[in-house]
Amino acid sequence: MRLLTFRMGADTRWGLSTADGVLDIAAAQEELNGDARPFTPSCDRLAELSELLERAKGHEDLFFDEADLQLGPCLPVANKIICIGLNYRRHAREANMAEPKAPILFAKYNNCLASAHDNINLPTTRYQYDYESELAVVIGKQVKRVSPEEALDCVFGYCVANDLSERELQMSAGQWTIGKMLDGFLPVGPYLVTADEVGDPQNLGIRCWVNGELRQDSNTSDMIFSVAELISYISCYATLEPGDIIVTGTPEGVILGMENKVWLKPGDEVVVEIDKLGRLSNRMTTTDN
Structure with missing residues (x-):
């Protein structure tokens, strides 16, 4: 999987780059799973991310054209x-x-x-x-x-x-x-x-x-x-x-x-x-x- 972040107003949001566009991870989690947790790049969330992508197929409102996005750092905040x-x-x-x-x-x-x-x-x-x-x-x-x-x-x-x-x-x-x-x-x-x-x-x-x-x-x-x-x-x-x-x-x-x-x-x-x-x-x- 290829993750990125994109800037939306004052926010920086996680996205998943796919052939169908960039999946807004936070929006997909909330709409499809009722999950408001912020995404973190941890190995234990990889399976969850794959499942989220499968469920998001057909939900065009959750995807953006990457060319229209202002990208942020692919890791916006680091611990160390x-x-x-x-x-x-x-x-x-x-x-x-x-x-x-x-x-x-x-x-x-x-x-x-x-x-x-x-x-x-x-x-x-x-x-x-x-x-x-x-x-x-x-x-x-x-x-x-x-x-x-x-x-x-x-x-x-x-x-x-x-x-x-x-x-x-x-x-x-x-x-x-x-x-x-x-x-x-x-x-x-x-x-x-x-x-x-x-x-x-x-x-x-x-x-x-x-x-x-x-x-x-x-x-x-x-x-x-x-x-x-x-x-x-x-x-x-x-x-x-x-x-x-x-x-x-x-x-x-x-x-x-x-x-x-x-x-x-x-x-x-x-x-x-x-x-x-x-x-x-x-x-x-x-x-x-």
């Missing part, structure tokens, strides 16, 4: 956003850094979440703006100290992410989070694709274009620590819960690794695409703040 640094072998080499012996973790926050088509503001007080195409993992079960062999069972789904960064802040402050936590600096979407449709997360092509120029062209098989290993490692120290996001690292081809660094600027368009998950396209802009 845990990001991984230097997790692709060739990216570590381009950064002239040794492959890490354990995953490098840093944080982003809900203010970073943006949609697949939002404009992203670049404050004019900084200029070393960079892109990072990444596979994002959305957790669907509460887990603690899960083994790598069982870790993928707790995944609700996957989505495309762009871990935008301001490199001067990231590198000069002695820690990474300050250069990563700017407003809108984690576009995700357009879809949250359930794990059963994705299959092996370690065999997905991942690409990034800037103004039509291909900058990153890799595969998740180049990860140093697999998705399962990341989930297992993190869960040793923090309980993972439905709605947590793990952003798994970027492949080679970022501006930071280039000899001639031309940083992102207002007007640039960054497109990120991952096999089976779709693509997000964001225009860089500025409001002089």
